[in-house]
Amino acid sequence: MKGIVLVLLVLLSISAFSLDPYFTEENVNSFIEELQEDGFIVQQGMVYALDLLDLFSNYLIPSCYGNNASNPYCTYFLPPAPAQTVETSAPFTFRLQEDEAIIFIGWTPPELVYFSYVTFLMYRSLPWQSAPERVFASVGDTINMTRIKTGESILEETSGTVFNAPTIIISTPDRNIDALMRAAAAKVGFTQSIINTEPIPSALLKLGIEEDCDEFIFGIRFAFFKNPEDRAYTQDTPVAVDGKILVRPPYSHNHRGWLLRVTPSAPVKLDPFPIPSMIPRDTGDYSELDLKPTMDRLEAAIIEKYSYLKAEVLRTGRFVDLSYIAIQNVTDVLGDSRDSAYFLTDSFLMEDDPEDFAIVFGPVRPLTGKATYSSFTVYTDDLVQDLLPLESKILYGFASVDSERSAESKLGLIGSAERFLPDDPNARYFYVWKVARSNPNDEDYCLVIPEEPASHRMTYNNLKIAFRSYVNPKTGVGPSYEEILMDKVIHFSPAK
DSSP: OHHHHHHHHHHHHHHHHTTOSSOOHHHHHHHHHHHHHTTEEEEEEEEEEOOHHHHHHTTSSSOOTTOOTTOOEEEEEOOOOTTOOSOOSSTTOBOBOTTOEEEEEEEOOSSEEEEEEEEEEEEEOOTTOSSOEEEEEESSOOEETTTOOOOOOSSGGGTTSSTTOEEEEEEESBHHHHHHHHHHHHHTTOOGGGEEEEEOOGGGSOOBSSTTSOEEEEEEEEEEESSGGGGGGGOOSOSEETTEEOOOSSOOOBTTEEEEEEEESSOOOOOBOOOOOOOOOOOSOOGGGGGHHHHHHHHHHHHHHTTTEEEEEOOEEESSOOHHHHHHHTOOOSSBOTTEEEEEEOOEEOOSSTTOEEEEEEEOHHHHTSOSEEEEEEEEOOBOGGGTTSOOBOOEEEEEEETTSOTTTTSSSTTOSTTTOTTOGGGGGEEEEEEESOOTTOOSSEEEOOSSOSSTTOOOOEEEEEEEEEOOTTTSSOOOGGGSOOOEEEEEEEOO
8 A cells, every 4th residue: 555655745746846847758769869970979867766774674785874864865766888897786876977967857855955966986996905995075065955946836836946946966076067967958948047057076086887986875864744744755666675686787767767878989188077165154152052061060960950860971073074084085974965963972782671771862953043853863883794704884874863852742852851950051063862671661762772673783782872963054054163162971870
């Protein structure tokens, strides 16, 4: 029944988008023909859901890469370049030549709190290693809902917004290739004002289609659809079943739009993009740090409430390094986005005991003005047992709490701290939640760890808690790490 509902929702989406005057089968085919007449080989890809849990369960990836439990993902599935003879490490990664362009022609998602598009360096080969090293670092700022160029929304209910709106995204390392793509688009009537260019910084990358060249993945993130049924925009049938990959070339377009891989058939004069200038995170506004005395009182009140238990304050630090540092050092940053600030606690064990639990607390950043939404996510930090002696952390985010739920629901961050500081007006800027293996007293603001893991490959023994703060409304990127308070976790256990 669920599958039937999903298919119906997708069909409704397709029929709505088919009425769009910007993009039709006819004018997209005209664009392809124009590119071919200009000497380019055009192959079609597909924008498809990236279900990390499904891929992990089917042994296609060794980890869930620190997924955000609140955010579904989509990605590009692309055919190899015309002259490419080596395979990629995964069906959703691709190599890119210095003279190629990847073009998305389609529609932005329905109304939601956040969406973004960006390319990541996924794998890099090193001459002294037999297997490529995972980096998963973004190659620049995202194209997100605060700065994407679109046409008018094609649906009345989102008129005047960037949702359900036609857009074109050109990802290429070269300015001349970008100009040629734009010229071909203009010839078939595509408006320049809806075209976004994502510069791929070739100076930092190993472009090409040989085995030792970099592999990329394109990530599309979504958070908190206004209408729950719109989540169907991010859902597809599984990529694999029983370990067998089902989504393979030849690809075709779907209700999200068309995806094209464009390769010149003859040499083109190149003019590589320079390293893009990043949007600064810093605003000079340190006002959230003025709330540190309230956070200290909150911590003291929490410890006092549970004074009969042993309290261990876990260390909180940056989750991942900055992407450009990671690319240079070839270190894994698990799909880092400049749209967020990320914090992570040390690992801890939690017994199945009502007196063994964690208290999670910190600022509600939409209320302090530092983020559009914020959340915490509980991860399993266990090793993947079926890969031993090779080591890979599961890093599956299986539950989260966010700032989008109302105070009345008692299911979100907002309104959960006043019970600890009832006389402090600044308590409203904070949250306090319990994470436990059971909730025998049916407490509010208590996240219960599931008894059964989400996959047969998982265990929920060692735990970590991660924190995200997406998009400072003043900058359009993630908040500056130096301008915000760090969320904290106290692990309580029976006193010995």
